[in-house]
Amino acid sequence: MLDKLKALTKQLKKEFDVYRLVLKHPETPWIAKCFLGLAVGYLLLPFDLIPDFIPVIGQLDDIVIIPLLLYLALLFIPKSVIQVCREQIHQQLHSN
Numbered sequence: 357m358l359d360k361l362k363a364l365t366k367q368l369k370k371e372f373d374v375y376r377l378v379l380k381h382p383e384t385p386w387i388a389k390c391f392l393g394l395a396v397g398y399l400l401l402p403f404d405l406i407p408d409f410i411p412v413i414g415q416l417d418d419i420v421i422i423p424l425l426l427y428l429a430l431l432f433i434p435k436s437v438i439q440v441c442r443e444q445i446h447q448q449l450h451s452n
Contacts, residue, residue, distance in 0.1 A: 370445055375426075377441035384433055391429035395422050 378384050379392055398405075399422055408414040430438070 370449070373445050373448075374438070374441045377444055378433060378437060381437050381441060383437050388429045388432035391425050391432070395425035395429065398422060398425065 375392055379389055399418075404414065404417055405421075406414050406417040
């Protein structure tokens with residue numbers, strides 16, 4: 357179980373790095389940058405739009421809203437941009 361958690365953490369860090377590069381890429385459309393920015397902003401908010409004390413819905417908002425914003429952003433980002441950014445991260449990981 358600990359190995360799975362470590363692998364998941366490593367994958368999430370890698371994806372975060374990819375999205376960071378995608379945000380900076382000149383071919384990333386502004387609408388995708390907005391959705392990615394909203395996802396990161398929502399994740400970093402010190403409060404929830406739907407309070408956690410509301411049963412079920414309060415806990416599910418983070419699980420639904422952030423992936424939805426990421427999904428919407430990915431719809432607008434050209435696949436070539438994502439591939440280039442993934443390759444850059446892959447090269448950085450293997451050069452260290």
